[in-house]
Each structure stands twice: as C-alpha cells, then as structure tokens.
Amino acid sequence: MAGVAGRLARRWCSGALRSPLQVTRFPALQLHVCGPAMRASQKDFENAMNQVKLLKKDPGNEVKLKLYALYKQATEGPCNVPRPGVLDFINKAKWDAWHALGSLPKETARQNYVDLVSSLSASSESSGQVTPAADRKQPGSDALVVTSQDGITTITLNRPDKKNALTPQMYHDIMLALEAASKDDSAITVLTGNGDYYCSGNDLTNFTDIPPGEVEERARSGAVLLRDFVDCFIDFPKPLVAVVNGPAVGISVTLLGLFDVVYATDRATFHTPFSHLGQSPEGCSSYTFPKMMGPSKATEMLVFGKKLTAREACTQGLVTEVFPDSTFQKEVWVRLKAYSKLPPNAMRISKQVIRNREKEKLHAINAEESSILQERWLSDECMNAIVNFLSKKAKL
Ligand SMILES: CCCCCCCCCC/C=C\CC(=O)SCCNC(=O)CCNC(=O)[C@H](O)C(C)(C)COP(=O)(O)OP(=O)(O)OC[C@H]1O[C@@H](n2cnc3c(N)ncnc32)[C@H](O)[C@@H]1OP(=O)(O)O
Numbered sequence: 517m518a519g520v521a522g523r524l525a526r527r528w529c530s531g532a533l534r535s536p537l538q539v540t541r542f543p544a545l546q547l548h549v550c551g552p553a554m555r556a557s558q559k560d561f562e563n564a565m566n567q568v569k570l571l572k573k574d575p576g577n578e579v580k581l582k583l584y585a586l587y588k589q590a591t592e593g594p595c596n597v598p599r600p601g602v603l604d605f606i607n608k609a610k611w612d613a614w615h616a617l618g619s620l621p622k623e624t625a626r627q628n629y630v631d632l633v634s635s636l637s638a639s640s641e642s643s644g645q646v647t648p649a650a651d652r653k654q655p656g657s658d659a660l661v662v663t664s665q666d667g668i669t670t671i672t673l674n675r676p677d678k679k680n681a682l683t684p685q686m687y688h689d690i691m692l693a694l695e696a697a698s699k700d701d702s703a704i705t706v707l708t709g710n711g712d713y714y715c716s717g718n719d720l721t722n723f724t725d726i727p728p729g730e731v732e733e734r735a736r737s738g739a740v741l742l743r744d745f746v747d748c749f750i751d752f753p754k755p756l757v758a759v760v761n762g763p764a765v766g767i768s769v770t771l772l773g774l775f776d777v778v779y780a781t782d783r784a785t786f787h788t789p790f791s792h793l794g795q796s797p798e799g800c801s802s803y804t805f806p807k808m809m810g811p812s813k814a815t816e817m818l819v820f821g822k823k824l825t826a827r828e829a830c831t832q833g834l835v836t837e838v839f840p841d842s843t844f845q846k847e848v849w850v851r852l853k854a855y856s857k858l859p860p861n862a863m864r865i866s867k868q869v870i871r872n873r874e875k876e877k878l879h880a881i882n883a884e885e886s887s888i889l890q891e892r893w894l895s896d897e898c899m900n901a902i903v904n905f906l907s908k909k910a911k912l
Pocket residue numbers: 677678679681682716717718719720721722723734735738739741742765766767768789790793795798893905911912
C-alpha cells in the first residue's frame with residue numbers, strides 16, 4: 517500500500533484528480549471516526565465538503581481514501597461499478613475503499629463523513645504535526661483526545677453520539693490531561709468538543725445502576741469527584757481557552773467562568789437546567805455568574821434555566837467573542853496560534869496576577885457547592901428528573 521499511497525498523495529496534491537475530495541490544504545490531526553448517530557443534514561454534509569477545502573495539512577492517504585469512500589457512499593450508495601484494472605493503482609485504491617463500505621446506509625455514510633471532517637477540522641488551523649503528547653499519560657478511553665502542537669495543548673471531548681456528555685472516566689481523564697498540560701511545553705491549553713455539541717454536561721446515566729444502600733456513598737464520592745475536578749480548573753496555571761464548537765449544557769457552561777477566554781460559534785447555546793433536574797449550581801458559578809452578569813441575569817440562567825444564545829452569552833460576559841459557524845474553526849485557530857507564540861512565562865504570570873487573589877475564595881465556593889449538590893442528588897426532585905430523562909419523557 518505504501519507505493520500506492522505515495523502515488524495517490526502525489527496525484528491528489530498535484531491536482532490530477534478531480535473530485536469533491538480534492539484536498540488543497542490538509543490538517544494535522546488525531547482521528548476518530550464516530551458512530552452512526554445519523555443526524556447530519558444535507559446542509560451539514562455540504563458544510564463538511566466545504567470544510568475539507570480549508571484543511572491545511574495532509575491527513576494521509578488512508579484518511580483521504582476514507583473521505584472519498586464515505587462521500588461516494590453518501591451520494592451514490594453502495595459501490596456497484598466494475599473494479600478498475602490492476603495497473604490503475606489510484607482508482608483501484610479508491611474503488612476498494614468505497615467497496616469496503618458494503619451496504620452502509622447513505623445517511624450513516626453522510627454522518628460519518630461529517631464526523632470525520634469535524635475531527636479533522638478541530639485541529640486544522642495549525643501547521644505543525646499533531647502528536648498525541650508522548651510525555652503525558654494518555655486518557656483511559658477514546659472519549660477524550662489530547663493533542664499538542666504549535667504551543668497549544670488541545671483537550672477534545674470525543675463522545676459526539678452522546679453530545680459529549682461527561683462520564684466519571686472523562687472527569688478523571690480531564691483532570692489528568694490538565695495536570696499534564698500544566699507541565700508540558702505548551703503555552704496555551706484549549707478545551708473543545710468533537711461533533712455538533714460542545715458538551716451536554718454530566719452524563720445523566722451516571723446516576724443509574726446504583727445498588728440499593730449505596731446511594732449515599734455514590735453521592736458522597738460524586739461530590740468528591742466534582743470538587744477535585746473543579747479544583748483543577750481553579751488552579752490551572754496557564755491561559756485556558758474554551759473553543760465552544762456547539763451547544764453547551766450544565767457543568768460545561770458553569771466551568772466557563774473559570775476559563776480565561778471563551779470563543780464560541782454562533783451556533784452555540786448556553787443552558788444550565790439545574791432546577792429542572794432538581795439540582796443546584798456548581799463549577800463556582802454561584803459566584804462567577806453573578807459577578808460577571810449581575811445577580812438577576814445569573815438567576816435567570818442558574819435558577820430558571822434560561823438558555824442563552826452565543827450572542828447573549830457574549831453580552832453577559834460569559835463568552836469572549838462569537839464567530840460565524842462557517843469560519844469558526846479557521847478564525848479561532850489562527851488567533852490561538854498567534855497567541856501561543858507570545859512568551860509563555862509572561863502569559864502564565866499575568867494569568868496568576870489576574871486570577872490568584874480569588875483562588876482561595878473559589879476553592880471555598882467549590883467545596884460548598886459540591887456539598888450542597890451531594891444533598892440534592894439524594895432528593896426526590898433530582899431522582900424524578902433523572903427518571904424522566906432516562907425514560908425520554910423530558911427533553912430539557
Ligand atoms: C451520583 C454520582 C454522580 C457522579 C457525578 C460526578 C460529578 C457531576 C457533577 C455535575 C453535576 C451536574 C451538572 C450538569 O451537567 S446538569 C446537566 C446535565 N445535562 C442535561 O441535562 C442534558 C440532557 N440532554 C438533553 O437534554 C438532550 O440530550 C440534548 C443535550 C438537548 C440533545 O438533544 P437532542 O435531541 O439533540 O439529542 P438526543 O437524542 O437527546 O441525544 C443524543 C444521545 O445523547 C444522549 N445524551 C445527551 N446528553 C446526555 C447526558 N447529559 N447524559 C446522558 N446521555 C446524554 C441522549 O440520551 C442520546 O442517547 P441515545 O442516542 O438515545 O442513546
């Protein structure tokens with residue numbers, strides 16, 4: 517395959533092949549092809565085709581073949597044209613990739629194409645090679661992807677079929693990733709999501725399968741986990757940037773108050789349905805939100821569960837800047853890459869000057885919020901809300 521791959525790459529890059537997959541610029545990447553959530557619309561698909569053209573670095577022939585195959589399957593269905601002759605290496609490799617998809621439904625192929633492009637785009641605005649940072653402990657599952665390049669460590673939530681809902685494993689892995697990022701060579705750390713959502717908050721199935729008699733203990737250990745998790749954000753020493761690629765719910769919203777900069781696509785929304793869930797604010801939002809938007813706007817969000825658009829969130833100070841979805845990834849990564857070239861020690865020290873005097877207070881608030889939430893998790897209001905979600909009676 518190496519010889520074929522090399523020839524393929526040359527042909528693609530030289531523009532010899534005319535297809536919608538013609539990749540003019542390629543991303544550096546760490547790839548994850550997602551499961552068939554089957555929700556991508558034709559518009560999503562067309563956007564993804566456009567995004568492919570913006571990619572900067574060569575993703576490699578295997579990926580290009582995968583993109584080609586998914587495109588063909590999504591637009592024409594299963595491959596039933598004759599296999600090209602043995603010496604027609606390029607078209608044979610393409611045919612093989614397409615044919616390998618068998619009877620995969622068009623909708624699934626379309627979704628997989630969109631997911632694949634999305635994972636490529638997440639890191640497409642950097643020029644260096646993305647490496648899974650070799651010096652760090654890698655996450656315990658594929659649900660989190662950590663990459664490092666061009667002075668930026670990026671932590672990507674990667675459970676797009678569940679809207680990047682956070683499992684206990686992910687809480688632990690994010691803590692490990694932050695710990696490693698605080699010590700690595702990068703100047704800036706980014707948290708983002710793969711797929712159409714930034715994050716749908718705590719995975720509500722975390723509250724299921726608890727044996728009778730263990731509920732209190734689970735609530736206690738959940739509160740410890742929450743407190744440790746939020747502490748990592750309070751203490752994180754380098755500039756921490758949220759690249760909010762889609763809607764955000766629950767703890768993924770409240771934590772934004774602990775980020776240094778928050779960039780959002782105009783498709784993002786911000787929603788903290790704590791009362792609907794019989795729960796209460798966490799992530800230090802009971803302090804950061806009133807401070808940034810005033811108590812009344814904070815109450816609308818944290819008590820009444822008002823969902824904000826990206827522009828509203830920007831007006832309230834929760835979001836730093838909003839970008840059109842069509843150019844979001846491109847603009848944000850160009851910006852971050854420029855920032856990452858600033859002297860890292862100066863940035864770290866300036867962040868400390870801005871944040872350090874509040875640290876102690878934030879830790880105390882986090883402890884209090886976690887303990888209140890521990891009680892809430894044992895309440896009938898909370899139990900009923902979880903049961904409602906799980907039985908799909910309620911969509912918040
Ligand atoms: C006692 C032990 C506790 C341990 C916990 C430790 C620390 C926790 C601290 C944090 C506590 C709470 C803070 C919060 O985050 S509260 C907010 C929780 N999130 C929600 O309420 C969102 C629930 N989800 C939705 O309302 C909708 O799914 C959506 C996000 C609006 C998307 O709607 P959609 O119609 O576009 O897509 P949908 O079909 O519903 O979703 C696709 C699949 O994803 C699953 N899913 C989405 N979000 C969650 C979630 N938060 N938890 C679990 N699963 C989620 C959804 O069920 C679908 O799955 P499937 O395809 O049906 O299998």
